[in-house]
Amino acid sequence: MELSRKIFVAGHGGLVGSALVRQLKAQGYTNIVTRGRAELDLMCPHAVRTFFETQRPEYVFLSAGRTGGVYANDTYRADFLYENLILQSNVIHQAFLSETRKLIFFGCSCMYPKLCAQPMREDALLSGPLEPTNEPFAIAKLAGMKMCESYYRQYGCDFITIIPTNLYGLQQDYTPLNCLIIPALIARFHEAKAAHAPKVSVWGSGRPSRDFLFADDLADAAIFLMKNYSSAEPINVGSGADMTVREVAETIREVVGYQGDLEFDASKPDGVLMKLQDISKISGMGWKPRTDFRKGIALAYEDYLRAPQQWA
Numbered sequence: 454m455e456l457s458r459k460i461f462v463a464g465h466g467g468l469v470g471s472a473l474v475r476q477l478k479a480q481g482y483t484n485i486v487t488r489g490r491a492e493l494d495l496m497c498p499h500a501v502r503t504f505f506e507t508q509r510p511e512y513v514f515l516s517a518g519r520t521g522g523v524y525a526n527d528t529y530r531a532d533f534l535y536e537n538l539i540l541q542s543n544v545i546h547q548a549f550l551s552e553t554r555k556l557i558f559f560g561c562s563c564m565y566p567k568l569c570a571q572p573m574r575e576d577a578l579l580s581g582p583l584e585p586t587n588e589p590f591a592i593a594k595l596a597g598m599k600m601c602e603s604y605y606r607q608y609g610c611d612f613i614t615i616i617p618t619n620l621y622g623l624q625q626d627y628t629p630l631n632c633l634i635i636p637a638l639i640a641r642f643h644e645a646k647a648a649h650a651p652k653v654s655v656w657g658s659g660r661p662s663r664d665f666l667f668a669d670d671l672a673d674a675a676i677f678l679m680k681n682y683s684s685a686e687p688i689n690v691g692s693g694a695d696m697t698v699r700e701v702a703e704t705i706r707e708v709v710g711y712q713g714d715l716e717f718d719a720s721k722p723d724g725v726l727m728k729l730q731d732i733s734k735i736s737g738m739g740w741k742p743r744t745d746f747r748k749g750i751a752l753a754y755e756d757y758l759r760a761p762q763q764w765a
């Protein structure tokens with residue numbers, strides 16, 4: 454991917470898309486095309502077709518989509534399924550028609566079966582039932598993966614799927630009831646510090662472990678894979694190591710500077726005890742993440758502090 458190639462980052466305002474634009478610019482790419490939702494609604498097939506016919510991007514990062522945490526996934530099941538299916542189908546099909554050289558579709562670790570052997574290898578996809586709370590979203594993501602695979606096999610399109618682990622970083626969503634664990638904890642410790650609250654209570658025992666990756670590291674991996682990976686098979690991108698919810702909460706408390714107590718409410722459900730993606734495929738190609746967790750959290754908190762009231 455030469456530095457002057459025309460690259461479309463779909464969803465450039467989001468956590469992943471904004472990191473992609475930052476990383477592409479930092480690496481010297483000069484022809485990056487972006488469109489906000491008001492200019493180009495990716496749900497509209499006609500608008501997507503016109504965009505691809507007139508702009509003819511050579512490389513596409515498909516990082517737009519309907520996203521959210523457990524509550525949002527479970528509550529807006531129809532919207533998560535419908536919006537992701539339509540949006541991704543519009544973009545993938547128009548990329549095919551306009552002969553885009555290469556496209557990356559972003560999957561999600563929820564595509565793996567609920568009781569998947571750990572660490573989760575790419576060949577475990579579609580080997581068992583999904584977690585019920587986010588099944589519609591996971592089905593849409595699996596359909597996107599199958600669409601890339603099918604266009605790859607039938608038409609020879611270089612469309613690949615990468616499966617990121619849990620991400621955090623700059624420009625993440627802090628909307629209450631929609632956000633994920635890291636933004637939720639950053640906001641809660643920040644608010645507790647401001648209010649001099651004596652304690653913060655976190656759901657569950659604190660023992661479950663998850664794998665977290667700084668979004669700019671994911672963006673770096675996606676650019677690396679755009680240059681070096683062509684296959685009908687998806688590929689995981691993660692940190693390679695898991696952390697307990699307790700370790701996550703303690704690190705965030707320390708970075709935010711909250712002095713009160715941290716309490717775990719073991720009466721609330723823990724969910725699956727461990728979730729970790731196997732990254733031997735991408736590691737074997739020579740890629741590894743750069744940002745350690747504490748540094749990533751410090752950067753995310755710095756970003757949050759630019760406008761904490763926006764999320765209140």
Ligand SMILES: NC(=O)c1ccc[n+]([C@@H]2O[C@H](COP(=O)([O-])OP(=O)(O)OC[C@H]3O[C@@H](n4cnc5c(N)ncnc54)[C@H](OP(=O)(O)O)[C@@H]3O)[C@@H](O)[C@H]2O)c1
Pocket residue numbers: 463464465466467468469470489490493494495496515516517518519520540559560561562616617618619620621625626633
């Ligand atoms: N965050 C994670 O932990 C994580 C982990 C694994 C995989 N992923 C995947 O990575 C991708 C990006 O995630 P993210 O966290 O960056 O999501 P995000 O922060 O919610 O960003 C999504 C972007 O998509 C745009 N978008 C949504 N619907 C659109 C439409 N109809 N037309 C145009 N733009 C539209 C949004 O625009 P608006 O700003 O206008 O809403 C936003 O810019 C998703 O496919 C997600 O499933 C994320």
